[in-house]
Amino acid sequence: MTVRHIFSIALLSISLLLPTYSSAEIHTLSSAINKAGRQRMLTQRIIATYCQIGQDITSQKSQRQLTAAINLFEEQLGELKEYRPSGKIHKQLQHVTKLWQPLQKIAREPVDRSKAEELRLLAEDALKASHRVVIMLQDESSTKQGELVNISGRQRMLSQRLSNLYMLQSWGFGSSEYTDDYSRALNEFKGALTELRSSDLSTETIKQKLNKARMEFGMFERSSHHKNGEYIPLMIKMSADKLLVLMNDVTQLYEQLESSEDDLAALDIKKKN
Numbered sequence: 001m002t003v004r005h006i007f008s009i010a011l012l013s014i015s016l017l018l019p020t021y022s023s024a025e026i027h028t029l030s031s032a033i034n035k036a037g038r039q040r041m042l043t044q045r046i047i048a049t050y051c052q053i054g055q056d057i058t059s060q061k062s063q064r065q066l067t068a069a070i071n072l073f074e075e076q077l078g079e080l081k082e083y084r085p086s087g088k089i090h091k092q093l094q095h096v097t098k099l100w101q102p103l104q105k106i107a108r109e110p111v112d113r114s115k116a117e118e119l120r121l122l123a124e125d126a127l128k129a130s131h132r133v134v135i136m137l138q139d140e141s142s143t144k145q146g147e148l149v150n151i152s153g154r155q156r157m158l159s160q161r162l163s164n165l166y167m168l169q170s171w172g173f174g175s176s177e178y179t180d181d182y183s184r185a186l187n188e189f190k191g192a193l194t195e196l197r198s199s200d201l202s203t204e205t206i207k208q209k210l211n212k213a214r215m216e217f218g219m220f221e222r223s224s225h226h227k228n229g230e231y232i233p234l235m236i237k238m239s240a241d242k243l244l245v246l247m248n249d250v251t252q253l254y255e256q257l258e259s260s261e262d263d264l265a266a267l268d269i270k271k272k273n
Contacts, residue, residue, distance in 0.1 A: 026083040029141040030149050030255045035076050036137055037153025037251070039096070039130040041244070042073040043123040044160035046107050048237070050119060051167035053111045057233050070107055073100065080133070089136050096129045117173065120164070127157070144201055148254045151192055155213075155247040158189045163240035166224060170231035189217060196250070206253050213246040 026032050046069050052062035077097060084090045103122040106115050131154075138150045165182040196202060197210050220239040223232060 026079055028255075029137060030146055032080065032083055033134055033137045033141065033146055033149045034153055034251055034255045036080055036130065036134045037150055038156065038248075039073060039076055039080075040127055040134065040154065040157040041160050042069045042076075043103070043127040043130065044157055044164050045069045045244075046073075046103070047116075047120050047123050047164035048160050048167050048240070050107060050111055051116060051164060051171050052233070052237060054113055054116065055167070055171055055233060057167075057237060066107065070104055074104070089133060089140075092129065092133050092136060096126065096133065099126045099129050113171065116168065116171065120168065144199075145254060145257055148196065148199060148201060149251055152196055152247055152251040152254055155189060155192055155196075156244050156251065158185050158192075159240045159243035159247060161185045162189070162220070162224070163237060166231070166236045166240075167233055170233045186221060193217065201254075201257065203253070203257070206250055206257075209246055209250045209253070213243060213250070216242050216246060 026035060046066060049062045049066035049069060053059050053066065077093065077100065081090060081093050081097075084093065099122070103119065103126050106119050106122065109115075134150055134153070138146045141147075162182065162185050165178050165185065168178055169182075193210060193214055197207060197214075202210070216239060220236070220243065223235055223239060
């Protein structure tokens with residue numbers, strides 16, 4: 001393992017509060033869907049942490065988280081390109097790369113409030129392009145497990161989308177677009193939780209995690225309804241990060257479920273032979 005990989009894994013475990021990974025290689029479609037889905041989340045996390053720094057909300061920790069998000073996006077983009085070195089998906093990844101360049105440039109510079117909305121617009125374009133990669137991989141998988149990895153992975157993105165929209169508003173950006181997007185993200189998160197819990201493929205372990213996520217989401221939703229223009233960004237950040245960790249765990253479990261079923265199918269074939 002290279003020094004670069006060790007550094008990235010350390011940043012991931014300390015600053016992003018997500019599980020570590022022993023290998024950067026992508027071996028299965030479900031793993032590719034998971035990583036491509038995590039790219040969506042990172043576009044939103046970059047905005048959230050950028051706004052946190054601007055408002056001096058745990059600024060040193062937020063700076064580490066911002067740096068980690070940028071580095072992880074670039075690392076995973078390289079891994080996805082290696083996984084698909086040609087074809088339609090690779091072409092889409094090239095499009096993501098083109099959109100990523102101006103986004104990461106601003107994100108790496110000192111935080112400037114006048115750049116926040118420009119950064120968000122760039123992140124929106126990168127989010128849409130990254131989501132397209134996930135859908136292309138899911139279509140290629142054509143399995144229910146692949147779909148669930150996508151849906152649960154998208155919950156990670158929504159947790160950070162809710163966080164960045166709240167941070168923008170607490171920083172004084174009062175666009176009605178942000179309010180509408182926030183309400184939409186709340187409803188999408190809630191609906192996806194219900195869909196995941198009702199799936200026949202959701203194990204008891206997964207359902208337990210989803211129940212914890214539902215409880216945390218309920219607290220998040222209640223806390224985010226501020227009164228008289230009062231904002232509590234630190235509490236919202238902490239709650240959104242808890243949702244991120246829970247939904248990342250769920251996504252990993254769905255990915256492992258697919259791998260387990262693939263292994264069982266292979267074993268069954270060997271027995272027949």
